[in-house]
Structures are given as C-alpha cells and as structure tokens.
Amino acid sequence: MDTKKVASELVELLGGKENVISATHCATRLRIVLNDDDKPNQQAIEELDGVKGVFSASGQFQVIFGTGLVNKVYGEFVSMTGVGSNASEEGEKQVNHSDAVKKKMNPFARLARTLSNIFVPIIPAIVASGLLMGLLGMMTAFEWVSPDSPWILFLDMFSSAAFIILPVLIGFSAAKEFGANPYLGAVLGGIMTHPVLLNPWMLTDAVPESVVFLGMNVELLGYQGTVIPILLVVYIMSKIEKGLRKIVPNAIDLLVVPFITVMLTGFIAMLFVGPLGTWLGNGLTWSLDFIYNTAGVFAGLIFGGLYSTIVITGVHHSFHAIEAALIADLGVNFLLPIWAMANVAQGGAGLAVFFLTKNKKVKEIALPASFSAFLGITEPVIFGVNLRFMRPFIGAAIGGALGGAYVVFTNVFVNAYGLTGIPMIAIAAPFGTANIINYLIGMLIALAGAFIATWILGLKEDTTKK
Template identity: 60%
Template structure:
C-alpha cells in the first residue's frame, strides 16, 4: 500500500509541475490539512483549467500569486513530500522565511503564518488530552471505574500532561520557527514551569514567595499552561542567540552560546517577558469574554458568519494560539470559540448538499456529497474551494447558516475542553462538559446545516460560473 501511495503521489506531482510552470516557477510551498499552497513567480503561465481537470484535484483557488490546490486529507502530505524531493532545494520553508523577511507579505500575515507553524504541530497533543478528558468524563458519569483507582489516577495524569508542559511544547516549536535552537526553547519552557514557581492555578489557595531583585519584589509565580509568555521569551532568546553567534568564536560556541543564551533569557523572561505576557494574555481573554458575554447571540452571529472568510485566507490557524490561551487560563479553562467555528464549517456542508440537488453538472454532483461529508468531519477546504466559493451563492448561504448556528451556540453557552476538532469529531470534546452542553451543540449543528441548505436552495446557483 505504501509503495502504491508513493507511486501515485509521484505521478500527481509529475502531472502537476508542468501545469504550474515547472518547479523553477515555484517560489515556496506549504500545506495544511487538505491544501497544497504554492507561491508562484509567474502567475500568468499557470494552466488553471488543466489543473482543475486533474482526477486527483478536488478544487483550485488562485489569489495574489498563490495557488491553493485541494487534494484532501492524508494525500496532500505525500504529495508535498514528493514535491520537496522534486524541488531539490535545502528547504522551501527556509526560502519562505527569506521571502517573507523581504516584505512580500504584510506583517500581520507573517505573524499569523508564524503562529500557524508553531501551533499546528502541537494540535495532536492537545486533541489527545481533550479526548482523554472526554473519556474520563464518561467514566465518571457512568461510574465505570472507581474514581480512586490506579487506572483513573493514571488516566488523569495522561489527560493533563499536555497542558502542564504546554510552554515546553510551545518553546520547542516556536524556537524552530524563530530560527533558534529548539532544545533551548524547550529549556525556556521548563524554566517558566519550574516546580519552584507556584502554579497560577494555586493562587487562590496560597501565597507565592517573593525574591528581591535590586529592591524590587518579584513574586515566584510560574507560567504553567500559558502561551504568550513563552512565545515572547523564546523570541527574545532567538535574538540573543543569533547576536551571540556573530561574535563568539566557533571553538567556543558549543558551550558558551547555550550558557549565555539561557542565562540572559532566563533573567529577562522572569523579570519582564513573563509578566508582560501574562498581562497581554489577560487582556485578550478578558476582551473576548466581554465581547461574547455582552454581545451574546449577536457576537456568535458575527463570528459564525465571518469565520469562513478567514479560512479562505488561511489565517484561521493563527486562532489556535488564542484558543490555547483560553484553555490554559486558570480563570477560564474552556474554549468558547471553537463551537462557533464548528457551526461555520458544517454550514458549508449543508450548502454543498443543496448544490447536489440544484446542479446539473455531472462532475460537480459527483464531488458535492463527498465534499459535504468532509465538512461534517471537520475538513472544509474541499467544499469551500471546490464548490461553494466557485459558485458564490452557496458560499453566501453557508455564511448565513454559520451565523445562525454561531448565534445559537453562543446564546446557549456551548463550550469545548480542547481545540483542533470541529463538526462531528468535536462531539468528543463537547460531551465532557455536560449532557446539556452536548445537546445544545447538536441543535446548533442542525440549525447551521439546515439553514445553509435551505438558504442555498432559495437563492439557487449559476451553473455558468463553473
């Protein structure tokens, strides 16, 4: 099977490269769950109609010199790997960073791309913890295993581990993106979560110790489960490390650079970056809570309706940093944003079902149902770029469905205990928060899908757009 997959991927790349102007026309490449993203030097030489006709392609989207080709989950990973070998460069990601530093994208886009690259590799760990929490919740609800048993104690350790060492995971991942030593980044995460520093979750039950630094009393409070403090700390660390490499002789860099980097960054992190990061985290969290609390269903309507427009740009992955911060915050500990995003995603599937009924195009009818199912499983790129965005009106219908579903889940206070899963798989991280929470999530699911379906049927489609 693996050989067949590799041969198939090789054939796809061989067919694709001439259509995009050859490998020399590719400036950089990246991929997400289902899309291959190529930034091209000459957009005008791309044979877009031929790419759309490729049997393996589920949809194509071109914007501002970047072509996004939808191959579907799983397959795109193999195609990207094969393309890397064909490209024959040291690293397209390195070339991407060089180009971005030259200003080919704006600062906000670079920031979102950076956060995306940092947090996507961490998603499996967070999802695993969320699912384990869900399993523990089921065990407790049905009294399947005694709560004081060794099995439950081990499961509790397993489920909380990712959040306890979250700064270490982020430190490692962010150091790679900042061009620094990832193991030093992990060490910085370890410093910010050291056992000598009081876990912020324990502040209500105790008082932290203080240390005197040039007359300033610094509380010994840790940053377990936080996001922004470690990001700022590792960013500073990367600057220090790169600066040291300019003047430290090669014969001394093995031990002198790590020593100075960790020492200097450690002081700066505990005295400045940590407190500053916590202030920023609290500001973001409090702002979101304020907007959701006082905006109510209108906030859900707005977020649910606009979320898919964010997906088009690929900026939605940057939201993971905010969601991780919500989960890590001891005063929040839940994700109230993900249910809204889920409504927007499943609404795209509802619109695709309407397209299946309305269209007379044979190929479109063939891909409509699989694309809708993909959306119901949390992968929306095929249905967005392959169907709804191309036809425009179904995309509008889906935005309306997402808005109505988002308004409902916000008004009923639906929350999740993790991030990274939407649609049907998200049930696993919604159910642990209570049966009422699950019921309202499912009702919102139906509202989003049904309203997108009905609205799309009413406004119709224009086949000539294909």
C-alpha cells in the same frame, strides 16, 4: 489515475518548473509558491483529473486533490520540479517553504502564519488531553469507578500534563519557527514552569512567595498553561542567540552561546517579560470573555458568519493561540463551537450544490467534500464547490451565523482545540449531556440553514470562474 501524468500536466500549466519556488502539502492540498502568480492557467488546472479545486491564498497557489491522493501527486511533483522537503542537494532547489511563503505576505499575514506554524504541531497533544479529560469526566459523572480509584488518579495526570508543560511545548515549537535552538526554547519553558514556582494552573487559591532581587520584588509564580509569556520570551531568546553567534568564535560557541542565552533570557523572563506577557494574556482573555458575555447571540452571528471568509485567508490557524489562552485562563474554549458551526454550514451548502448542479464532475466533488466538512476538513468544499459558484458560500455564511448564534445562546463549551464537526462531540462531552445536545442542535441548525439558504439563492453554473 496516472498521478505522474497529472503532476506533469500540472507543472506545465503552472508555467513550467522554472516558475516553481517551493512546494509542500497538507491533508488535502498541494501548496506551491510561484515566481509569477499570473502564469498558472487556473481554469485548465481545475479540469485536471483528480483536482477538486484551485485557489490562491496566503502567498501560495493551492490545488485541492483530497486525502491520500495529494501525497502521491506531491511525490511526483517534487521529483519533476526538484523542490520540497524531499529534494536532494544535487542541483535541486533547496528553499524553505515557510520562508518562501512569508516573503509574499504582508506583515499581518506573516504574523498569522508564524502563530500557525507554532501551534499546529501542538494540536495532537491538546486534542489528546481534551479527550482524556472527557473520559475522566464521564468516569466521574457516571460513577464507573470509585472517586479514590487509581483510574481517576492516572487519568487526571494524563489529561493535565500537556497544559502544565504547555510553555515547554510552545518554547520548543516557537524556537524552531524563530530560527533558534528548539531545545533552548524548551529549557526556557522549563524555567517558567519550574517546581520552585507556584503552579497557578493547579493551585488557583494559593498565594505565591516573593523574593527581593536587585531591589525588585519578584513573585515566585509559575507560567504553567500560559501562552503569550513564553512566546515573547522565546522571541527575545532567538534574537540573543543569533546575536551571540555572530560575535562568539566557533571554537567556544558551544560553551558560551547556550550559557549566556539561557542565563540572560531566564532573568529577562522572570523579571520583566513573564509578568508583562501574563498581563497581556489576561487582558486578551478578559476582552474576549466580555464580548462573549455582552454581545451574546450577536457575537455568535458575526463570528459564525465570517469564520469561513477568514479561512480563505489562512489566518484562522493563528486562532489556536487565542483558544489555548482561553483554556489556560478560563478552563473552557467558547470560540471553537462557533467555528464548528461555520464548518458544518459549508458542508450543508455543498450538499445543496450536489442536488442542484447538473455538472457530473461537480456532483462527484460536492458529496464527499460535504461529508469531509462534517468531519472538520472544509477546504475541499469551500474551494472546490462553494466559492466556485459563490452563492453557496453565501448560503453557508447564513447557516454558520444561525448555528453560531445558537451555540452562544446555549453556552456550548469544549476543553481543547483542533477538532470541529462530528469529532468535536468528544471534547464537548466533559461539560455534560446538555452541552452535547445543544451542540448537535447547533450543527443541525447550521446544516439546515445553509442548505435552505443555498437552495433559495440558487446556482448559476455558467458563472465565470475566478
């Protein structure tokens, strides 16, 4: 494939490089912010060599190329338009893609995008911890080594570290997102997890000491493993830091701004925001736990059926914050298995399209895109196949609802977030063989349900593309 030619044709069909504000890419998609969203010739772009689908969401015009190919096209696209992270300073457009995206979003979408930008970079650490916990659980359950073995000691350290210092990780990432100094954000996370404070993540039965400060009784309780408190604290820190930089002379900025920022925000965190954030976080966890245990199968039906629709909006990445809070407070993530059913169902519907369609190009896209969904990457099959004909997307919603109901009914849990589909088996393993078996049965129900529903609904290939 001539990626330079594809990129050149894409620029032209987007309305020229003057219509491009910024661009970036993820694992499968080229994501572009445009001046005028009505200029692109979407139907012509869908016919370009290598393009697996086109859609607009979250303030971005997104073109699906697939893993590997998107990197090559992006490189050519950047050189032609002068945008993106590789743009030079010589006459090219220096626009922050995240800021450009947010300007085109409503307040709710901006909040979701902000949470996504904070938590997505942390996913590798959480996934690694979940897998290490799984390995530790198997070594203990199957007695591969003695309970007092150094293996158990070290793996316990390795698996719990990310959750113990989670406020530090979030503090660094959130400060970057809020436009503050990320190292000051990490320091605030360190203050909230200081060894002087009782670690509630490791010592749940212990009672914290308290001190009287300025007439207030302050519990020396740490925030290890928490999410909402550090988010609130770093947001306040970013406002304080930015405000100080406007009034403090440049000559003493390095001495004054970090000093006042850390001291002032530290007191605010320990006296007010930290306890409030903990209360809010516990309330959110309690509410979700109540819905899960009360609505049961019905909750699985609704969440499993609607999740893929939420994916279209891009809001789903903000769920990582909720999942992290569940793991910190309850030790389990009961939402991810439901999301996984919706993803697998999209693959089942795409597989049905592969057998139903007579369009050769659709067949070429449908099969690999379906297997990609089974591995947890659903954008190619959603936007390149199922939404294109709509009925398969409805069939996938049916399969996702059935699978979601089953995993809720059988109480399937995982200990991390960020993995779905087949790879999620690894983070379901710590909860036993029955947990894995029920997860696999749920996957089968979701896949078969979506395949059968799509087959019954049929395929109208002459449907006008929208």
